[in-house]
Amino acid sequence: MSQEELWKQTKIIGIIGLGDMGMMYARRFTEAGWKVIGCDREENYPKLKEEIKDFQIVQNGHYVSRISDYIIYSVEAEHIDKIVAMYGPSTKLNAIVGGQTSCKYQEIRSFERHLPPDVEIISVHSLHGPKVDTTGQPLVIIQHRSSDESQQFVNLLMSCLKSKLVYLTCEEHDKITADTQAVTHAAFLSMGVAWHASNQYPWEVPKWIGGIENAKINISLRIYSNKWHVYAGLAITNPSAHAQILRYATSCSDLFTLMIQGKDKELRERIYTAKQKVFGHLGEKHQLLLDDNILQQFSLSKEPPEGKQPNSHLSLLAIVDSWSMLNIVPYDHMICSTPVFRTFLGVTEYLFCTPNLLDEALDCAITNTEFRHDDLEFIIAARNWSQIVSNGDFSGYKREFEKTQEFFKPMLPEANRLGNEMAKKILERAQ
Numbered sequence: 001m002s003q004e005e006l007w008k009q010t011k012i013i014g015i016i017g018l019g020d021m022g023m024m025y026a027r028r029f030t031e032a033g034w035k036v037i038g039c040d041r042e043e044n045y046p047k048l049k050e051e052i053k054d055f056q057i058v059q060n061g062h063y064v065s066r067i068s069d070y071i072i073y074s075v076e077a078e079h080i081d082k083i084v085a086m087y088g089p090s091t092k093l094n095a096i097v098g099g100q101t102s103c104k105y106q107e108i109r110s111f112e113r114h115l116p117p118d119v120e121i122i123s124v125h126s127l128h129g130p131k132v133d134t135t136g137q138p139l140v141i142i143q144h145r146s147s148d149e150s151q152q153f154v155n156l157l158m159s160c161l162k163s164k165l166v167y168l169t170c171e172e173h174d175k176i177t178a179d180t181q182a183v184t185h186a187a188f189l190s191m192g193v194a195w196h197a198s199n200q201y202p203w204e205v206p207k208w209i210g211g212i213e214n215a216k217i218n219i220s221l222r223i224y225s226n227k228w229h230v231y232a233g234l235a236i237t238n239p240s241a242h243a244q245i246l247r248y249a250t251s252c253s254d255l256f257t258l259m260i261q262g263k264d265k266e267l268r269e270r271i272y273t274a275k276q277k278v279f280g281h282l283g284e285k286h287q288l289l290l291d292d293n294i295l296q297q298f299s300l301s302k303e304p305p306e307g308k309q310p311n312s313h314l315s316l317l318a319i320v321d322s323w324s325m326l327n328i329v330p331y332d333h334m335i336c337s338t339p340v341f342r343t344f345l346g347v348t349e350y351l352f353c354t355p356n357l358l359d360e361a362l363d364c365a366i367t368n369t370e371f372r373h374d375d376l377e378f379i380i381a382a383r384n385w386s387q388i389v390s391n392g393d394f395s396g397y398k399r400e401f402e403k404t405q406e407f408f409k410p411m412l413p414e415a416n417r418l419g420n421e422m423a424k425k426i427l428e429r430a431q
C-alpha cells in the first residue's frame, strides 16, 4: 500500500467552520478519498446533519478536535482567538492544526497561546474565493511548528486542489498579502463608495464606458458580492496592512492636491518617477496582463461603447505612487496574487505601459474638471477605509460595506459572473 493510501485510510481531516471555504475544502478532500469530519456553530448542527451526507458532521469543535489528525479552523478572523481558546485544548495528542484565515499574525498567535505543546502547526491560505476553480491558484503553506513528515502529509492532502503551493513564513505571508489583498480591496471598496456617494451606477453613465472602467466596475462589484468579514478580517488583523492602506489614501490626496493646484510639472515628475520604479524593469518583450480585447469583452453596460472618455484614473495613479513610496515591486508579489490583485495590476500596467495612455490621463487630471467630484468622493472614501482599519473598527467596516453592498445589490450576480470570466483570462496570461 502506498503512503498516500495508508494516510487516506488512517488519518482524519477535521474542519471547524463549514462556511464557504470550509465546505469547499471538506467536499474536495472527501471527493479525493480522505475521511473528513466537520462542524459549524452548534446551532447549525441539526441543519447540517440533515443536509450533508458525504462526510461526517458533529456538534462542535471539541468533537472534531479530539479525533482529527489535521484540523483546519475556517472561521471569521475576528473570532479566531476565542474559537481556538475554546476547542484548542481538546486537540488530539500529536495532531496538526492549521487555519484558513487570511492574516496569519493573529491566527498563529492564537495557536501558540491555546494549543497544547505536543500539537504541530501548519497553516494554509487559498488565495481565491470559494467559487473559483482551485487549479493553478496560489495556496500558501506555513510550516510554523512541525516535523517534515507532517509537512509531507499536508502537501499530499492539499495536492487534490491542484493549486500552486507556495511556502512562506507567517511574516512573509502577511507582508505580501497586505499589498496583494488589503490595499487592493481598499482601492476597489473606495470606488464603490464613491459611485454610491454620487448616486451613480457606473455602467449606466457614459463617462464610465471603456475597457479600464469595465475592469474597475466588475472587480469592485465582485468584492461587494462577498461577505464583509472576509475583507474586514484580513485588513484589520494584519498590522502591515494598516500602514499600506494609509499610504494609499495619502497618495490619493497628495496627487489630487497637485491636480487641483494645477501643478502639472510636479505631478508628471512624481508619476514618471513612480513609473520608473514600478515598471522600469519590464523589457520590450513583456506581454501586458490585459489588452483591449479582454477589457472590452467584460462590460456590464448594455450599450455598445461609443469611444472612451479620458479619465484622470486617480485610483491607478495612486497605487503606483504608493508602491513606489513603499519600495514595492508588485510583480514580486505574484506568488501571493489573488484574481482581484492580478486584475488591479493588469489595469494599472495597461494604463502605465500602453503608449500615450498615461499622458492622456495626466492631461485630463490637470485640465479636465469633470472627474473632480468623483475623485474627491474617492479620496474621502479611501481615507475613511484607512481610518476604520487603523481603528480596528469591525462594526464600522460592516456598516460601510453593507450600505454600498445594498446599493449595488441588483447587479452583483451578473458582475460576479463577468468578474470570474475575466479573472480566468488574466490567470492564463499571468501563467
Ligand SMILES: NC(=O)C1=CN([C@@H]2O[C@H](COP(=O)(O)OP(=O)(O)OC[C@H]3O[C@@H](n4cnc5c(N)ncnc54)[C@H](OP(=O)(O)O)[C@@H]3O)[C@@H](O)[C@H]2O)C=CC1
Binding pocket: 016, 017, 018, 019, 020, 021, 022, 039, 040, 041, 042, 061, 074, 075, 076, 077, 079, 083, 100, 101, 102, 125, 126, 127, 128, 129, 130, 226, 227, 229, 230, 231, 233, 234
Ligand atoms: N471567502 C473567501 O473568499 C476567502 C476566505 N478566507 C478566510 O477563510 C475564513 C472563512 O471564510 P468563509 O468561509 O468565506 O466565511 P464564512 O462566514 O462563510 O464561514 C465561516 C464559518 O465559521 C462558522 N463559525 C463561527 N464560529 C464558529 C464556531 N465556534 N465553531 C464552528 N464554526 C464557527 C460561521 O458560522 P456563522 O456564520 O453562523 O457565524 C461560518 O459558517 C475566514 O477567515 C476568511 O477570511 C480565505 C480565503 C478566501
Ligand SMILES: O=C(O)C(=O)Cc1ccc(O)cc1
Binding pocket: 101, 102, 126, 127, 128, 129, 181, 223, 226, 230, 234, 338, 339, 340, 341
Ligand atoms: O481575490 C480576492 O482578493 C478575493 O476577494 C477573494 C479572497 C478573499 C480573501 C482571501 O483571503 C483570499 C481571496
